[in-house]
Amino acid sequence: xxxxxxxxxxxxxxxxxxxxxxxxxxxxxxxxxxxxxxxxxxxxxxxxxxxxxxxxxxxxxxxxxxxxxxxxxxxxxxxxxxxxxxxxxxxxxxxxxxxxxxxxxxxxxxxxxxxxxxxxxxxxxxxxxxxxxxxxxxxxxxxxxxxxxxxxxxxxxxxxxxxxxxxxxxxxxxxxxxxxxxxxxxxxxxxxxx
Amino acid sequence: xxxxxxxxxxxxxxxxxxxxxxxxxxxxxxxxxxxxxxxxxxxxxxxxxxxxxxxxxxxxxxxxxxxxxxxxxxxxxxxxxxxxxxxxxxxxxxxxxxxxxxxxxxxxxxxxxxxxxxxxxxxxxxxxxxxxxxxxxxxxxxxxxxxxxxxxxxxxxxxxxxxxxxxxxxxxxxxxxxxxxxxxxxxxxxxxxxxxxxxxxxxxxxxxxxxxxxxxxxxxxxxxxxxxxxxxxxxxxxxxxxxxxxxxxxxxxxxxxxxxxxxxxxxxxxxxxxxxxxxxxxxxxxxxxxxxxxxxxxxxxxxxxxxxxxxxxxxxxxxxxxxxxxxxxxxxxxxxxxxxxxxxxxxxxxxxxxxxxxxxxxxxxxxxxxxxxxxxxxxxxxxxxxxxxxxxxxxxxxxxxxxxxxxxxxxxxxxxxxxxxxxxxxxxxxxxxxxxxxxxxxxxxxxxxxxxxxxxxxxxxxxxxxxxx
Numbered sequence: 250x251x252x253x254x255x256x257x258x259x260x261x262x263x264x265x266x267x268x269x270x271x272x273x274x275x276x277x278x279x280x281x282x283x284x285x286x287x288x289x290x291x292x293x294x295x296x297x298x299x300x301x302x303x304x305x306x307x308x309x310x311x312x313x314x315x316x317x318x319x320x321x322x323x324x325x326x327x328x329x330x331x332x333x334x335x336x337x338x339x340x341x342x343x344x345x346x347x348x349x350x351x352x353x354x355x356x357x358x359x360x361x362x363x364x365x366x367x368x369x370x371x372x373x374x375x376x377x378x379x380x381x382x383x384x385x386x387x388x389x390x391x392x393x394x395x396x397x398x399x400x401x402x403x404x405x406x407x408x409x410x411x412x413x414x415x416x417x418x419x420x421x422x423x424x425x426x427x428x429x430x431x432x433x434x435x436x437x438x439x440x441x442x443x
Numbered sequence: 444x445x446x447x448x449x450x451x452x453x454x455x456x457x458x459x460x461x462x463x464x465x466x467x468x469x470x471x472x473x474x475x476x477x478x479x480x481x482x483x484x485x486x487x488x489x490x491x492x493x494x495x496x497x498x499x500x501x502x503x504x505x506x507x508x509x510x511x512x513x514x515x516x517x518x519x520x521x522x523x524x525x526x527x528x529x530x531x532x533x534x535x536x537x538x539x540x541x542x543x544x545x546x547x548x549x550x551x552x553x554x555x556x557x558x559x560x561x562x563x564x565x566x567x568x569x570x571x572x573x574x575x576x577x578x579x580x581x582x583x584x585x586x587x588x589x590x591x592x593x594x595x596x597x598x599x600x601x602x603x604x605x606x607x608x609x610x611x612x613x614x615x616x617x618x619x620x621x622x623x624x625x626x627x628x629x630x631x632x633x634x635x636x637x638x639x640x641x642x643x644x645x646x647x648x649x650x651x652x653x654x655x656x657x658x659x660x661x662x663x664x665x666x667x668x669x670x671x672x673x674x675x676x677x678x679x680x681x682x683x684x685x686x687x688x689x690x691x692x693x694x695x696x697x698x699x700x701x702x703x704x705x706x707x708x709x710x711x712x713x714x715x716x717x718x719x720x721x722x723x724x725x726x727x728x729x730x731x732x733x734x735x736x737x738x739x740x741x742x743x744x745x746x747x748x749x750x751x752x753x754x755x756x757x758x759x760x761x762x763x764x765x766x767x768x769x770x771x772x773x774x775x776x777x778x779x780x781x782x783x784x785x786x787x788x789x790x791x792x793x794x795x796x797x798x799x800x801x802x803x804x805x806x807x808x809x810x811x812x813x814x815x816x817x818x819x820x821x822x823x824x825x826x827x828x829x830x831x832x833x834x835x836x837x838x839x840x841x842x843x844x845x846x847x848x849x850x851x852x853x854x855x856x857x858x859x860x861x862x863x864x865x866x867x868x869x870x871x872x873x874x875x876x877x878x879x880x881x882x883x884x885x886x887x888x889x890x891x892x893x894x895x896x897x898x899x900x901x902x903x904x905x906x907x908x909x910x911x912x
Contacts, residue, residue, distance in 0.1 A: 280507065283482065325636055426597050
């Protein structure tokens with residue numbers, strides 16, 4: 250897995266809570282048997298009008314946000330299905346970091362498995378970032394994993410918390426399975442007991 | 444120190460735990476299906492890794508299988524490719540597969556319990572968020588992503604941060620017409636879609652103890668809709684009576700030994716939970732969701748809420764978007780909402796007792812004009828047992844479609860989908876935008892409420908329904 254250190258990128262604001270994984274990538278894109286090429290399905294129903302043309306109002310369709318690397322979101326982002334296609338699609342689009350007041354458990358976990366960083370900030374800090382993004386469309390944000398900081402160009406910054414172990418795995422781009430197989434003896438011993 | 448059910452299972456499965464790191468947890472049972480496993484097998488091939496414990500892994504086909512009479516030709520090429528990949532992967536890696544020809548095929552969360560694969564005290568995972576269903580047996584069961592599916596295939600373990608514990612106590616008795624589905628929808632409405640995030644929930648209380656196994660599965664199934672890592676119910680005689688004699692359940696002396704061990708699983712008196720919620724089951728009415736997540740739910744005799752009444756601006760905006768998508772006006776009576784489609788099925792409500800409950804309402808009536816209604820049994824076994832009781836005849840005579848088993852219109856990966864704007868009374872678990880088909884409008888209800896809606900053409904308070912003698 251590719252290590253994650255920091256990112257400075259345009260942050261696209263997606264201003265609604267409880268964005269579920271059915272929205273992030275609808276069912277028809279789950280029939281893939283590979284991990285790549287899923288950006289075509291990202292927010293598919295929101296990115297298109299009923300007649301199939303692109304919806305100009307949807308944030309990721311606006312020219313300013315087509316190269317967004319960060320998604321600004323509201324509470325309980327990624328709720329619903331366990332489909333890892335959701336982080337795969339975001340990553341394929343170019344989004345490597347999502348900032349929200351809270352995430353659904355499985356989605357949060359799936360991000361780390363793909364070298365992506367979900368950042369939890371207090372709701373008022375996220376509010377402030379939404380206001381900054383509204384005031385200056387195309388706003389760039391820097392997220393530094395080692396420093397656990399989110400900062401704006403003019404100097405405003407926020408600290409975020411995350412589990413030290415997840416941080417280390419992301420910084421080093423560790424392969425989870427290889428790490429586990431180092432404990433082969435412990436697993437075998439456990440299996441002998443049950 | 445007194446321990447909770449969760450803590451007992453957790454502690455017994457920790458392979459190793461170093462300070463400051465997640466624990467390495469042993470997984471007793473791994474269930475897989477065609478949608479979230481192909482990339483995991485592909486990575487195993489690329490890295491030359493094998494399955495550590497093929498005997499703890501079972502596969503089924505459910506998410507994208509058509510529910511037409513079998514045998515059929517799968518017309519959708521990508522669905523066919525995914526099902527073919529499942530066959531090939533199971534063959535190459537030695538995983539038993541319940542394919543479309545198998546008498547045991549069905550929705551992964553229906554067949555696990557049916558076959559006795561799901562048992563108290565186990566750790567169970569599957570690349571599907573509704574794996575929480577298996578918690579009904581006093582197991583620790585949760586959904587995982589594809590990377591974790593690969594991890595379990597290769598190591599039979601998972602790195603897990605220990606979740607906090609939450610007790611949700613449903614005290615008192617539920618009223619007539621109120622089902623397990625109504626209890627869990629009510630719970631989600633009370634605590635919210637993120638209300639249990641980070642917690643392993645244990646459901647307790649008189650109203651939970653009174654539930655049958657199939658009802659307990661309905662409750663635990665939707666734990667994920669409140670964000671819970673897992674939902675569980677302590678095993679008791681109801682659990683043992685259900686499991687006894689099932690194909691993979693222990694037999695003879697091993698059965699007695701297992702039951703003795705299982706009796707030690709329930710939370711000890713005085714065990715502490717990190718958080719407790721107490722709700723009164725007697726206050727729960729039949730529920731109908733009005734919005735685009737399962738927390739947007741109201742009693743059937745209520746009206747569609749007014750977003751203006753919500754103080755929180757984010758919640759208000761969210762409710763406005765939901766009403767716009769659902770095509771609803773604030774203040775409209777929920778019981779008056781006309782429906783186009785009815786879906787009775789899904790891992791939430793497709794078991795024999797669900798179909799029996801719906802059939803009791805349907806018997807002798809006809810589906811309302813203009814309504815298309817379908818019943819999709821959760822497994823081939825459910826279908827056979829239902830047919831042995833004549834339920835298929837009751838449904839067919841009333842005008843319902845009686846279909847083959849699978850996930851079907853719960854998520855619409857197969858051809859069973861809503862058209863844009865169609866309003867559906869559904870016994871499934873998610874009313875997300877587009878879940879049952881782009882532009883489709885889903886209202887989550889119990890099987891009885893779905894059946895009554897099919898016959899009436901609109902929602903009905905099942906408490907006032909009078910079946911034909």
